[in-house]
Amino acid sequence: xxxxEETTAHMEADHSLRRRDFINIAAVSFAGxxxxxxxxxxxxxxxxxxDVLALASVEVDVSKIAPGQAIKTSWRKxxxxxxxxTAKEIGEANAVKLSDLxxxxxxxxxxxxxxxxxxVTLGVCTHLGCVPLGVGEGENRGPFGGYxxxxxxxxxxxxxxxxxxxxxxxxxxPDYEFTSDTVxxxx
Amino acid sequence: xxxxxxxxxxxxTALGRWIDDRMxxxxxxxxxxxxxxxxxxxxxxxxxxxxxxxxxxxxQIVTGIVMAMHYHADAGGAFNSxxxxxxxxxxxxxxxxxxxxxxxxxxxxxxIHIFRGLFYGSYKAPRxxxxxxxxxxxxxxxxxxxMGYVLPWGQMSYWGAxxxxxxxxxxxxxxxxxxxxxxxxxxxxxAALTRFFALHxxxxxxxxxxxxxxxxxxxxxxxxxxxxxxxxxxxDTLPFHPFYTAKDGWFMGLFVTLYCLFIFFLPNSLGHPDxxxxxxxxxxxxxxxxxxxxxxxxxxxxxxxxxLILPAKLWGVLAMFGSILLLFFLPWLDNSPVRxxxxxxxxxRFFWLLLIDVAILGYVGGAHISPFNVALxxxxxxxxxxxxxxxxxxxxxxxxTLPLPTSITASVLHGEKAESAPLGAxxxx
Amino acid sequence: MVRxxxxxxxxxxxxxxxxxxxxxxxxxxxxPPLPSVSEEFHLEPEHLALSSDGPFxxxxxxxxxxxxxxxxxxxxxxxxxxxxxxxxLKDLGYNEAQVKNFAAQFEVPDVxxxxxxxxxxxxxxxxYFPSPYANETAARAANNNAVPPDLSLITKSREGGASxxxxxxxxxxxxxxxxxxxxxxxxKEGMPASxxxxxxxxxxxxxxxxxxxxxxxxxxxxxxxxxxxxxxxxASDISAFLVWTxxxxxxxxxxxxxxVLIFLIIATALxxxxxxxxxAEAKRKVxxxxxxxxxxxxxxxxxTAKARD
Numbered sequence: 001x002x003x004x005e006e007t008t009a010h011m012e013a014d015h016s017l018r019r020r021d022f023i024n025i026a027a028v029s030f031a032g033x034x035x036x037x038x039x040x041x042x043x044x045x046x047x048x049x050x051d052v053l054a055l056a057s058v059e060v061d062v063s064k065i066a067p068g069q070a071i072k073t074s075w076r077k078x079x080x081x082x083x084x085x086t087a088k089e090i091g092e093a094n095a096v097k098l099s100d101l102x103x104x105x106x107x108x109x110x111x112x113x114x115x116x117x118x119x120v121t122l123g124v125c126t127h128l129g130c131v132p133l134g135v136g137e138g139e140n141r142g143p144f145g146g147y148x149x150x151x152x153x154x155x156x157x158x159x160x161x162x163x164x165x166x167x168x169x170x171x172x173x174p175d176y177e178f179t180s181d182t183v184x185x186x187x
Numbered sequence: 188x189x190x191x192x193x194x195x196x197x198x199x200t201a202l203g204r205w206i207d208d209r210m211x212x213x214x215x216x217x218x219x220x221x222x223x224x225x226x227x228x229x230x231x232x233x234x235x236x237x238x239x240x241x242x243x244x245x246x247q248i249v250t251g252i253v254m255a256m257h258y259h260a261d262a263g264g265a266f267n268s269x270x271x272x273x274x275x276x277x278x279x280x281x282x283x284x285x286x287x288x289x290x291x292x293x294x295x296x297x298x299i300h301i302f303r304g305l306f307y308g309s310y311k312a313p314r315x316x317x318x319x320x321x322x323x324x325x326x327x328x329x330x331x332x333x334m335g336y337v338l339p340w341g342q343m344s345y346w347g348a349x350x351x352x353x354x355x356x357x358x359x360x361x362x363x364x365x366x367x368x369x370x371x372x373x374x375x376x377x378a379a380l381t382r383f384f385a386l387h388x389x390x391x392x393x394x395x396x397x398x399x400x401x402x403x404x405x406x407x408x409x410x411x412x413x414x415x416x417x418x419x420x421x422x423d424t425l426p427f428h429p430f431y432t433a434k435d436g437w438f439m440g441l442f443v444t445l446y447c448l449f450i451f452f453l454p455n456s457l458g459h460p461d462x463x464x465x466x467x468x469x470x471x472x473x474x475x476x477x478x479x480x481x482x483x484x485x486x487x488x489x490x491x492x493x494x495l496i497l498p499a500k501l502w503g504v505l506a507m508f509g510s511i512l513l514l515f516f517l518p519w520l521d522n523s524p525v526r527x528x529x530x531x532x533x534x535x536r537f538f539w540l541l542l543i544d545v546a547i548l549g550y551v552g553g554a555h556i557s558p559f560n561v562a563l564x565x566x567x568x569x570x571x572x573x574x575x576x577x578x579x580x581x582x583x584x585x586x587x588t589l590p591l592p593t594s595i596t597a598s599v600l601h602g603e604k605a606e607s608a609p610l611g612a613x614x615x616x
Numbered sequence: 617m618v619r620x621x622x623x624x625x626x627x628x629x630x631x632x633x634x635x636x637x638x639x640x641x642x643x644x645x646x647x648p649p650l651p652s653v654s655e656e657f658h659l660e661p662e663h664l665a666l667s668s669d670g671p672f673x674x675x676x677x678x679x680x681x682x683x684x685x686x687x688x689x690x691x692x693x694x695x696x697x698x699x700x701x702x703x704x705l706k707d708l709g710y711n712e713a714q715v716k717n718f719a720a721q722f723e724v725p726d727v728x729x730x731x732x733x734x735x736x737x738x739x740x741x742x743x744y745f746p747s748p749y750a751n752e753t754a755a756r757a758a759n760n761n762a763v764p765p766d767l768s769l770i771t772k773s774r775e776g777g778a779s780x781x782x783x784x785x786x787x788x789x790x791x792x793x794x795x796x797x798x799x800x801x802x803x804k805e806g807m808p809a810s811x812x813x814x815x816x817x818x819x820x821x822x823x824x825x826x827x828x829x830x831x832x833x834x835x836x837x838x839x840x841x842x843x844x845x846x847x848x849x850x851a852s853d854i855s856a857f858l859v860w861t862x863x864x865x866x867x868x869x870x871x872x873x874x875x876v877l878i879f880l881i882i883a884t885a886l887x888x889x890x891x892x893x894x895x896a897e898a899k900r901k902v903x904x905x906x907x908x909x910x911x912x913x914x915x916x917x918x919x920t921a922k923a924r925d
Contacts, residue, residue, distance in 0.1 A: 270699050281869070451869055463773035558649060566637060
């Protein structure tokens with residue numbers, strides 16, 4: 001059996017300090033990597049779950065919307081306005097000089113080629129987030145004949161561009177496409 | 188800290204000095220688990236289970252809080268929300284299985300930790316308070332685990348809640364009103380579920396607080412050791428860091444490996460299939476059983492089948508609570524001056540009998556009711572009470588103990604590797 | 617003082633328990649419990665081997681597709697599958713268009729957008745499989761007061777899992793001619809109490825309200841390239857499908873588990889070596905332990921030196 005003295009003597013015999021430190025460092029590093037890896041699921045679980053992502057894209061049948069009419073629908077829990085513009089409204093939108101616009105965009109930039117009469121925008125005022133009026137029959141469409149936000153008086157034109165009031169930007173056009181002549185997929 | 192040779196905290200960096208001047212927290216940590224806490228040098232692996240219990244508490248709190256971001260404490264939606272976690276939440280299945288199996292592993296670590304204390308006399312003076320705080324932690328754990336199991340609102344959740352809250356109606360006069368008060372209704376329902384969720388979220392932090400008291404009260408006398416002999420001088424100890432941080436660290440890796448084996452490959456093996464059926468108050472499961480860590484107490488409860496002055500149900504409830512409460516008195520029931528079972532041969536034999544007895548009680552608690560199982564449970568329960576309340580007091584008075592080593596170092600140097608080993612000692616030279 | 621009280625309390629509890637024990641023994645001998653019919657005639661399911669078994673188990677997508685077909689054509693008339701969303705079927709190997717078309721075959725409750733009346737609409741991939749009945753009362757009314765359980769979690773909520781489901785589906789027997797393993801015929805108490813119950817020894821109570829749903833080979837026609845739709849094959853396929861509905865993340869779990877365990881084994885080994893390393897510096901050694909210990913190294917050096925001489 002080893003006595004204290006014999007053990008100490010053996011101790012001096014081998015002093016590869018660097019090798020000893022390496023093992024300790026390797027062990028602690030592995031533990032650190034493991035701990036970091038364990039954090040990943042804790043962070044990712046807060047991202048949208050599969051059922052939420054499934055509702056991230058929605059299809060809308062627009063065949064029943066006559067020119068001059070609009071509908072309100074929901075996408076990612078937000079209101080979306082889909083309007084079938086009349087020729088008069090298209091004309092009014094194209095007649096506006098870009099330099100008059102706070103957020104310059106042409107109607108063509110805000111619609112799909114060949115489907116210039118279909119205006120798809122979020123129904124969220126870019127000022128502080130209220131839902132503007134103008135979709136329903138008889139609702140106030142404001143001084144520019146588009147949409148009108150009652151909260152602070154932002155007025156949008158027939159291309160849903162901001163013309164008057166505190167809102168800084170035009171109503172946002174989401175990612176969408178016509179998957180058929182009568183069906184729009186948003187998102 | 189009571190040891191004179193404990194290395195004092197000396198901050199080496201400017202930041203360290205700045206903090207130390209304003210708040211002694213790093214100093215406290217250094218003195219508790221750093222180089223400034225001397226620990227007997229002969230601890231065996233049974234001493235690892237305290238820190239493993241602490242690890243499991245942290246794991247349960249973390250996985251529990253993130254799951255609480257997705258859980259609905261609503262009788263109609265709770266079961267669905269748990270399935271939503273399992274199917275749709277990113278890594279949700281991992282969190283759920285980690286939390287469910289984590290409870291089991293928490294109890295495994297705590298049970299080994301408790302039986303270490305029973306064998307080596309860690310409950311004896313001057314550590315009685317450490318022992319009693321530990322029992323408080325255990326009771327809080329049992330309450331937390333019970334309420335947590337109700338939350339998924341499966342068949343076992345609901346009927347387990349019915350049975351456990353039904354205990355209180357065993358008490359005469361006040362029992363039924365207390366039961367209704369606890370539930371907020373006449374049966375487990377929305378009110379009970381919401382309050383169980385609130386309390387299940389709260390209690391682990393209470394446990395954390397009591398754990399701090401538990402460790403604090405331990406660090407006054409310092410840790411016990413397998414010989415039960417007090418630390419005499421510096422040669423008997425090693426600083427906690429790096430020696431026991433290294434030992435705890437690697438063994439934690441082993442423990443977590445076993446834990447992950449269950450999470451990823453045996454996730455439902457410790458559970459009951461009936462809890463994957465949504466709760467139905469109109470249909471009772473064929474065999475209501477709690478989770479495995481409650482089985483010994485369930486066996487004691489069900490063992491009382493005769494009315495004698497008191498109804499059998501009340502006997503069962505009193506005995507079930509009594510079986511844990513009697514442990515508070517252990518330092519006075521067993522007041523032998525020799526701590527470690529290694530030097531108490533008669534005590535050691537009865538200790539093994541106790542271990543077997545608790546295993547039998549565990550088996551009976553989870554088994555179907557049959558005359559054989561009931562009879563076995565009754566004998567085992569009788570032994571349990573006899574062991575702590577009759578046998579141990581007698582043994583501690585009348586046993587012949589082996590001579591103790593003069594010091595820890597003497598024990599270690601005499602080559603009694605067996606002394607520090609978990610399974611017992613040969614005689615000291 | 618404590619000891620005396622302890623002795624008394626202990627004697628009381630132990631005494632009452634021994635009394636209870638006596639009662640149990642007496643009752644056993646005076647009225648020996650008779651084995652119940654269920655105990656005598658109930659059969660444990662034989663193990664069903666599936667590709668998802670074991671730590672490396674994976675789903676057989678072709679089998680899951682066949683199982684989905686059986687659910688759709690046979691089971692969905694009575695059983696809901698309401699935790700499975702149509703979008704989940706991508707796991708079975710279907711693409712988005714196929715999932716959309718499959719979902720469109722189902723109708724889910726909705727509100728008529730023009731009139732506001734309750735109506736049905738075609739299901740979308742984000743919808744869940746609809747229930748065949750509006751509520752539990754309707755289910756009972758259509759099934760002789762029995763509720764066909766939802767099948768999403770059936771393999772996790774029954775002892776025996778997929779093996780039990782398979783054994784049940786293939787286990788229907790004629791009660792008049794059935795004999796158990798001991799050769800005893802079924803007594804009167806074990807017979808179905810009415811024409812609406814059906815004898816099946818794999819069911820805990822021996823008689824269940826569901827008639828054999830898979831009763832003839834070729835009941836469902838599989839696409840070419842699949843095995844023949846015998847009753848046994850169909851039962852295996854639906855059982856495998858129901859394992860998936862209960863545990864869609866099984867493959868993720870196995871993959872993650874193997875990576876995690878390998879990492880942990882390496883980390884633990886490194887931790888162990890580090891521990892040996894740290895303790896080698898402790899000025900105490902009872903017996904040498906571990907390969908890095910200087911005594912063991914010295915021993916090895918001496919041994920090799922000796923061997924060389």
